């Protein structure tokens with residue numbers, strides 16, 4: 001059972017991309033509500049897979065994944081989608097911006113799927129759009145220049161920041177960031193992490209951050225090494 005202080009509780013997780021292979025076998029993992037955690041692990045060790053499971057995008061073969069006291073494994077896929085839209089802001093490794101939408105439309109999208117995030121954005125800045133512009137500005141992109149542009153015109157580092165603004169709008173309870181700084185220079189990377197910390201602290205959001213760059217780990221309260229918690233030893237999933 002999860003307690004009210006917990007954002008995520010994973011119990012007896014087993015996941016394999018194919019039924020006869022195990023990628024993750026995690027007996028137990030607990031992440032406290034409001035904490036900021038750095039998840040590290042070698043390339044290919046399963047970090048993105050674990051984030052996909054926590055986000056309810058991937059379903060494990062067995063185990064329970066409780067997010068804010070709800071076992072999302074038991075949910076239908078539409079209920080999981082709704083839960084994700086309400087509770088989570090996700091910066092995907094490949095950004096997943098919608099290329100046929102403008103920057104403005106991409107950033108404001110979560111507020112179309114979540115009333116509570118729309119409400120929080122309006123309370124913060126008057127309108128959803130102003131909230132998006134404020135985030136974009138804080139991330140170092142001038143909204144006067146970029147707001148109405150198609151995302152296809154952006155550099156990779158700029159797309160990463162638009163993806164971050166989309167994840168943060170409306171203060172979701174859980175922010176999941178998969179290599180969110182890989183395309184940023186040092187200056188933008190540091191201000192990005194500061195902003196992520198600031199916004200998640202303001203909303204008492206839980207932050208789960210994945211990066212190859214271990215020099216970033218000291219900016220987080222908790223560090224989880226996937227190789228320490230993943231008991232996968234090559235056995236088949238039973």
Ligand SMILES: Nc1ncnc2c1ncn2[C@@H]1O[C@H](COP(=O)(O)OP(=O)(O)OP(=O)(O)O)[C@@H](O)[C@H]1O
Pocket residue numbers: 017023041042043044045046047048049050212
């Ligand atoms: N869509 C997929 N289909 C089949 N296997 C996959 C798929 N995605 C990942 N894998 C496999 O799962 C394992 C874990 O991959 P994952 O992307 O989770 O690792 P990672 O730790 O995030 O790596 P990186 O740091 O390089 O992004 C790898 O062996 C990978 O080949």
